[in-house]
Structures are given as C-alpha cells and as structure tokens.
Amino acid sequence: MTSKKTTLPPPEDAAAAPALRQGFLPKLIGYQIRRAHARMRRDFNQSTADLHLGFRPGEVSAMVLIIENPGLIQIELARELDVDKATVVSLVDHLEKAGLVRRQRSTKDRRKQALLPTREGVRMVQELRRLTEEHEAHYRQRFKDGELRQFLDFLQRIYQNDGA
Amino acid sequence: MTSKKTTLPPPEDAAAAPALRQGFLPKLIGYQIRRAHARMRRDFNQSTADLHLGFRPGEVSAMVLIIENPGLIQIELARELDVDKATVVSLVDHLEKAGLVRRQRSTKDRRKQALLPTREGVRMVQELRRLTEEHEAHYRQRFKDGELRQFLDFLQRIYQNDGA
DNA sequence: TATTGTTATACTCTATAACTATA
DNA sequence: TATAGTTATAGAGTATAACAATA
Numbered sequence: 001m002t003s004k005k006t007t008l009p010p011p012e013d014a015a016a017a018p019a020l021r022q023g024f025l026p027k028l029i030g031y032q033i034r035r036a037h038a039r040m041r042r043d044f045n046q047s048t049a050d051l052h053l054g055f056r057p058g059e060v061s062a063m064v065l066i067i068e069n070p071g072l073i074q075i076e077l078a079r080e081l082d083v084d085k086a087t088v089v090s091l092v093d094h095l096e097k098a099g100l101v102r103r104q105r106s107t108k109d110r111r112k113q114a115l116l117p118t119r120e121g122v123r124m125v126q127e128l129r130r131l132t133e134e135h136e137a138h139y140r141q142r143f144k145d146g147e148l149r150q151f152l153d154f155l156q157r158i159y160q161n162d163g164a
Numbered sequence: 165m166t167s168k169k170t171t172l173p174p175p176e177d178a179a180a181a182p183a184l185r186q187g188f189l190p191k192l193i194g195y196q197i198r199r200a201h202a203r204m205r206r207d208f209n210q211s212t213a214d215l216h217l218g219f220r221p222g223e224v225s226a227m228v229l230i231i232e233n234p235g236l237i238q239i240e241l242a243r244e245l246d247v248d249k250a251t252v253v254s255l256v257d258h259l260e261k262a263g264l265v266r267r268q269r270s271t272k273d274r275r276k277q278a279l280l281p282t283r284e285g286v287r288m289v290q291e292l293r294r295l296t297e298e299h300e301a302h303y304r305q306r307f308k309d310g311e312l313r314q315f316l317d318f319l320q321r322i323y324q325n326d327g328a
Numbered sequence: 329t330a331t332t333g334t335t336a337t338a339c340t341c342t343a344t345a346a347c348t349a350t351a
Numbered sequence: 352t353a354t355a356g357t358t359a360t361a362g363a364g365t366a367t368a369a370c371a372a373t374a
Contacts, residue, residue, distance in 0.1 A: 020244050021232040025225060028296065029303050029316065030204050034221055036322035037201040038246060038342095040194050045363095056363075057198055061189060068185040075332060080184050082202060087365055089334060111332040111373045132192065139193050142321045151193065154315045157306045158200035202365095209340095220340075239355055251342055253357060275350045275355040 029158070040139065047135050048128075055128060058083075062091055063117070063125045066101055071114040073106070100124055193322070204303065211299050212292075219292060222247075226255055227281070227289045230265055235278040237270070264288055 025031045041057060048055045058081065065080055066072055078088040092115065095101045100121035106112040117125075140148060189195045205221060212219045222245065229244055230236055242252040256279065259265045264285035270276035281289075304312060 020229060020236070020240065022244075023228045023232040024293065025228055026320075027316070028300055029312075029319075030208060030221060030296070030300060031225060032316055032319035032323070033197065033201050033204060035246060036319045037197050039323050039325065040197060044194060057194060058364080061195060064187045064189055065184060068187040072184070073332080076184065080186075082199060083364090084366055085333070086335085086367080090364095109332085109374070113333065129188065132194070136192055136194060139322055143318070147318065148193075150314070151318045152191070152196055154307070154311065154318065155193075155196035155200045156190075158303055159196070159203050161203065222341080237355080247341090248343055249356070250344080250358085254341095273351070273355085277356065 033158070043138075044132075044135055047131060051131065053128070053131070058091065059095065060125075060128050060132060062088075062095065063100060063121060063128070066115045067117045067122060067125055070116055071104075073112045073114055075112075077115065095121070197322070207302075208296075208299055211295060215295065217292070217295070222255065223259065224289075224292050224296060226252075226259065227264060227285060227292070230279045231281045231286060231289055234280055235268075237276045237278055239276075241279065259285070 044057055061081060062077060065077060069076075074088050074092060075085055077092075078085045081088070083091075092101065092103065092113075096103060099118055101115050101117055103113045104116055106114055143151060208221055225245060226241060229241060233240075238252050238256060239249055241256075242249045245252070245255075247255075256265065256267065256277075260267060263282055265279050265281055267277045268280055270278055307315060
C-alpha cells in the first residue's frame, strides 16, 4: 500500500511472535481507537509524502470546510475542528503560505478574519480528495455497506459529548 | 465529567452556531476516527491530570502489557504498541523513574532488556484500571451490548492491515 | 467587559539516524 | 552481518498564557 522506508517493525507479522497477553486492553474503546487512529494517520501521512504533497489530515479537513463555507471565520473553524484558536492560527498560516487560502478582515466586525479559498486551493482539494478517497478505499473494503454506515455512526457517538 | 479549565470553545453547543457544511468529510472513516480519538484522549488526559496522576494512555497500555507478560523485552513491547523502539526507550525510562517497572538484562541474550513490574507498578495499574474503566463507562453507555462488541470488532479491522 | 486573532512558549508523541554491545 | 537498546535530534500537533484590536 505504501512504501515502507521506516525502521518500524513489520506490524502483526503473524508467524513472528507468540502473541502477547493483552489483559483488559482489547475491551477498551480507548485502546482500540488509539491503535486504529495511529494506523490510519501513519498510512495517510505516508501517502501524501509519497506524492510530495506533505498535507496532513487536519489540513485537508480545514480546506474542505473553507471551500464548503467560504468566508468562514477562524474561531468557527477552531470550533468545528475541536482545537484551540491558537492552533488554527498556525494551521491557516501554513495554508496561506502554501497559497491555498487567503484571510480577509470582515468589514462588519473587524475582529474577524474571513477565510477564502484561492483557485489553487480549490484545485488542490480536488487532488487531495482523490488521494483521500483512494486511501479510504483500502479501509472501506473491509466493511459491508451496512457495516460502514454503522461504524461511522458509532464513531460519531464517541465524538458527540452530550451523553457524557 | 471533567473539570474544564482550558480555553477551548464549548464543543457542540447546539444552539450556538448554524452548523457548517462538511462536504464529504462525514463519510470519511479517517475524519471520524480522528475526531473521536481526539475527544477520548483529551478526556482521559484531563481525568488523570485531575487526580494528579499524569499518566497517558500509552503508559497505561505499556504497564498492562508488562504485568500480563512479565519479562517482556522492549522490542516486543514496541511491536505490540506499534511504535519505534526508540519511542519505547523513553516510555520505559519514564515508567522506571516513576518506580513502576525495572529493567533486567537477559542472561541468555545480553542484548535484551526484560521488563518487570514493581510492587508499586502493580498497585498503580490497579488504580489506573479503575480510572480507565470509569472513563470508558461514559462512552460505553452510548452503546448496547451487541453494538459495543461490533464497534470493537470494527476498530480492530482498521488496525489489522492484512486486507490492505 | 467579552470576543477574535495573534505571538510566544512549552509539552507530548513519535520518528530517523547514528551509535554501542552483543549475537 | 543482524539485532536490541540507546542517545541525540527533529518535527507534527496541540495547549496555555498574555496581549492587541475591536466590539
């Protein structure tokens, strides 16, 4: 799937080790979700690096949100991404330097920075979308249609904190 | 659930914003898993911080694996945690300084460092287990029994990379 | 006073590369 | 030569605190 140039050991080389006892870990949502996330993130980063794109998951999300909601202000982006406003500043700095978005002070409320995609930004998201879908396909194929819908729903239940 | 002392915006304050358009993001496993993981990790860290324990998810996993497999060597721990061996060195350093594990050179193969829990380590894991189960309960309650089993199975499908 | 954005700073997590010692 | 562990270093990702401009 990806070109492995790392020093990481081959994961789950079935014949290699006699399988460790994991105690109560496998029953923990937190444990399983951490491993699954780390696996996907590493694969994704490797994929973008292979194409000399160097985009990270959070940047793709931000670009999509800006394109879908042109004029989005930074504080709203922070809320949507569930990160601090200071984190968004450096994220947008990076996207702006790459020529993918531009900031525009709101004339109504001059505290606000509206975010707008550039033409290059729109083009890049199209490319990143193709890459992302390709990456996703490797994982989606492990699920039947109904299972995928349910999996996404389960993940959303974790994110939504009303029940907590 | 946790004492919020951060500057993060209140997440999902339903009445606050008119809900952004998310484009294709919600259909992405990668997007949903990233958000879900970030939410759980933040809550967990906050919980341990509140108790002045300061343990992170990866450390709990490592401690459980060492207790369940006394004499585990570092390279095996790295493989199980799916991280580089250098990462394990600093992880074990931390646990050793906290008095929870000790290293013991293998006499058979003096390259290997066997990891053994201290009495204090065993005691700490009992405490961390209680904390972890309490933390998990907030999320588990959003799932029926069958759903939880299926959710854990789905997450494992992501982690296992044979199908990729 | 409260909000938006910014800067400065720091901490966690993790990887890579180069090294030592052992096999 | 290959493996286990270590050290040094660096980068991504994120948070906190203090601040300026604006409301």
